[in-house]
Amino acid sequence: MTSRYADLSRAELAVLVPELLLIGQLIDRSGMAWCISAFGREAMAQIAIEEWAGASPIYTRRMQRALGYEPPVPNHGDVVTIFKGLQLDIGAPPQFMDFRYTVHDPWHGEFHLDHCGALMDVEPMGPEFVRSMCHDIEDPTFDATAVATNPRAQVRPVHRPPRVPAGRKPHCRWTVDIDESHPPVSPLPAFHVVAATRAATVELDPIDPADEGAGDYTGPLLADLDFAAFSRSALVRIADEVCLQMQLLNLSFVHAVEQRAADQEQLREVCLKQLTGIAGIAAERIHRALGLPGGAEGALRVLELHPLLNPAAYVGASVAEGVLTVHTDPDDSDAQADGAWVALCGPGSTAPLEALVRGVDPRLDVEVTGSERDWTLRVVEGADPAPEAGEVAVTRFSTGAAFVFEPRRSLPITPV
Numbered sequence: 001m002t003s004r005y006a007d008l009s010r011a012e013l014a015v016l017v018p019e020l021l022l023i024g025q026l027i028d029r030s031g032m033a034w035c036i037s038a039f040g041r042e043a044m045a046q047i048a049i050e051e052w053a054g055a056s057p058i059y060t061r062r063m064q065r066a067l068g069y070e071p072p073v074p075n076h077g078d079v080v081t082i083f084k085g086l087q088l089d090i091g092a093p094p095q096f097m098d099f100r101y102t103v104h105d106p107w108h109g110e111f112h113l114d115h116c117g118a119l120m121d122v123e124p125m126g127p128e129f130v131r132s133m134c135h136d137i138e139d140p141t142f143d144a145t146a147v148a149t150n151p152r153a154q155v156r157p158v159h160r161p162p163r164v165p166a167g168r169k170p171h172c173r174w175t176v177d178i179d180e181s182h183p184p185v186s187p188l189p190a191f192h193v194v195a196a197t198r199a200a201t202v203e204l205d206p207i208d209p210a211d212e213g214a215g216d217y218t219g220p221l222l223a224d225l226d227f228a229a230f231s232r233s234a235l236v237r238i239a240d241e242v243c244l245q246m247q248l249l250n251l252s253f254v255h256a257v258e259q260r261a262a263d264q265e266q267l268r269e270v271c272l273k274q275l276t277g278i279a280g281i282a283a284e285r286i287h288r289a290l291g292l293p294g295g296a297e298g299a300l301r302v303l304e305l306h307p308l309l310n311p312a313a314y315v316g317a318s319v320a321e322g323v324l325t326v327h328t329d330p331d332d333s334d335a336q337a338d339g340a341w342v343a344l345c346g347p348g349s350t351a352p353l354e355a356l357v358r359g360v361d362p363r364l365d366v367e368v369t370g371s372e373r374d375w376t377l378r379v380v381e382g383a384d385p386a387p388e389a390g391e392v393a394v395t396r397f398s399t400g401a402a403f404v405f406e407p408r409r410s411l412p413i414t415p416v
Helices: 012-040 042-066 079-087 117-125 129-147 187-194 234-260 265-290 295-305 334-338 353-356 390-395
Strands: 097-105 108-116 153-161 172-178 319-321 323-327 364-370 374-381
Touching: 012 117, 012 234, 012 265, 012 390, 042 079, 042 129, 042 187, 042 234, 042 265, 042 319, 079 108, 079 129, 079 374, 097 117, 108 117, 108 153, 129 172, 172 390, 187 234, 187 323, 234 265, 234 334, 265 295, 265 390, 295 319, 295 353, 295 364, 295 374, 334 390, 353 390
Parallel strands: none
Antiparallel strands: 097 108, 108 172, 153 172, 319 323, 323 374, 364 374
């Protein structure tokens, strides 16, 4: 199926891709608040570990294949391959998570964060929450990401928060070393669950090598990716892959929450709150970044481009004559078969859809009707603005909600 991003210009896509990467990071600003509320801080940390460790090895390898920088020998990639993967990972969106890389040789490197947006969000909550994120969660999840490239890679801290002295910069520093003497890292059990989903193997449109601009990332590691240098075709594929990263991360989140929820009702409640919060903030950022029109027209366009309904090859939906139709039969939608985000929406569950359209204009609402097989959505305009959903307000707590990207020069990194 043709990507829903295929009718955007190359310039529009270059703006949209970093937005999507940042939106993916903000999924946890939405979801983890409700996990703390339902299960406590320590259980939240375990959910985050399983969530990222279940999804990141899968989507890391997908992006390697899509952009042609996968290791020539499986499981024997170098630090450059690991660093390229981080640059295209929703766990490390550009600038908001400002990774700076140093390559000593193919098997040894370092990175530090000049700015860590996640730390800025968590630091006001106190040192226990900082330690949960920067110690308990980071140790296993960095290794889980690296295992996608080389199971003998070790990512180890030089220093990390809680910051001593207060305000220390860079926020953290890590080494990445690959050595045959290192014991190989094995994926966590959550990985095998997520690998069995349809999302893990969905096929996306190939990149057209004849399209103007870079169609891969096979050259040197760049300090900052210039997304405008990629071809339009490559940017479409990257956008779809980034949305699939979010879908995979969410499926891993659902699995982790399910292991701790008292029943299916609590599972659905936590997952619905997570989706509602990210739906509103994502819509707001996409609408603003692309300068889309307001009103029902703009909201429907944002719906088409929103991670909730992408990639098109995964989520069965279509827009025609001002109406969104969502296909709920698993034969027509891999997302429905997996129980992905869209499966939480429908005639009896409109909160995420309401939050989404109100991210464009608080006066908007949705009319959702249909059957078990298909449901349709119309965007309607009311007289008075609706109050912001509490789930969106919780997500807006993150500094990422209002984060502004800045122009950067794209310079190659050479071994030092």
